Amino acid sequence: MTAALLTGMTTARLDAIDPARLPALLRQMPKAELHIHIEGSLEPELIFKLAQRNGVTLPYPSIEALRAAYAFTDLQSFLDIYYAGASVLLKEEDFFDMAWAYLGKAAADNVVHTEIFFDPQTHTARGVPFETVIKGLNHAVHRAHTGLGVSAKLILCFLRHLSEEEAFATLEKALPWRHHFIGVGLDSSEVGHPPSKFERVFARCRELGLHVVAHAGEEGPPAYIHEALDLLKTERIDHGVRCLEDADLVERLAETRIPLTVCPLSNTKLCVFPTMADHNLPALLDAGLCAMVNSDDPAYFGGYMNQNFIELFAALPQLTARHAYQLARNSFEASFVGEEQKRAWVHQLDAVFNAG
Template identity: 65%
Template structure:
């Protein structure tokens, strides 16, 4: 057992009480089967599953595309503002239970507007839940609009146009969906425009795509944070650069296992990232599909890699250091972690 813990149960209890931030969470990916069924019934939407159990049985993926196929099917039950409110509120309640103090949430407007759901409907429901969670639980938040990379840059530009009236509620833009064959360079112009609007920049890179995609995200998109970044470890010069620049990697252990990015949690690169001086963080990605919220991700990877108390505290510190909070807010959270530890 790693330094600082007498047992796995003791480590899990320490993780449960640790203040933390979550920086990589797709709100549509927190749609639990029970809520999917309830919304399908309320909205008269047919779904290809006979029961909650059948949905969970379908969550057996061999790669990212397998997951995305069912992810977009599930999204179809989200129609009214109240649906987006309930989806977001349910996630935030789970985050609060995991002692998450700050969240930076992705949403995929193109997955909704393409179905005839208004951008305003999506944003109003999500932001109302974020405001309520701040009032009820003290959870602060940032909202990141993601472009779907399997669609065109012109479609991303149109989505950014739709977002313009809401920029007081949107903190950044990101890039998600099918990675292989859709390099960051495909979106260089729309990201430059978003940066010019004062938005923070993040992008999924190096999950299934090669280290070159991480280079492109850094050099062409000028990202403030890399989402995933696992395959960066294949390029020693890239690792050195990420460490030197203090670039945050939003790592998602259970997602990596479920999507076969790693074959076994014991082979997960998180410890190697920490040992290389990378600012790695632990996040849940799409928790309803991948089997656990943020604490479950911490516990799974900490047990598999026998992480020490110091490693786990570092991960929590990294989660706030890599956030888009201001320096005073980050300092407050650092103090809370240190007081707890």
């Protein structure tokens, strides 16, 4: 996004905003969410509802017992419960219900645009047809435009702990539904599964005209970010918080404006940072990086978009209205939409902060 898009808001105006108004601005400002796993929005209450509807027996006796199990020590301990929760998703209406519940929460948090990750391999491995997954999600996405005023798109993610051959097979299953998703991503267990493992399948996706993104630099080293950029040719890095360990990488990310879709509550819940007060998002912004706030797997990590903003700013008092504006603006800049739409959202953002 060019500076010409941003003339409606000055640094002086942002610095003049009363800090007491900041929590309200965080909630009210329009924002885009670019790092949300739809299976990670599946709340315990809906898990039990779908389990009952589909006759699925869960390894937890109650909603409270399931929620109490959300004491993760690392990414893998989370993924174990994440995949167990997804076992209740069997029918098209299940996928619709899950996505619709998330989109309602996004609308309440003034998310005006969201690019939603989905993991088809999690479901096709259980015998659920790809068609069932994509049709249920797509129904919710289309309904959100008119019913909630939320722009939404889908991004198909490959599970990196599986083989590249399985990723190719998933891509082939998805091609008849190509018009229902705008890009591909790479998620699941990062350590031991470098981006280079999927170089050929990402080359094929780029040939098909799909946007490409990848998780890198969450638990994995900065070298994984380099691989995602050099080998997968990714347009965004999901997480990317470990980039600060590599000065050359930081300079590259700043120069190219490669976005980092940072997830504060996720990072603290999975012990990437000991506490929110230790999070490096201020340093990412100070380095001139195109970082933004996202919720990742909000049902498991303690909050959706606004909760991430509120807890982040409460824990890091050096963050000001200027940073809030920058984070929201970055989210629009990084989205896969046209420049005219980005300008319209920035004007909405300016209006909120000028009123603040």
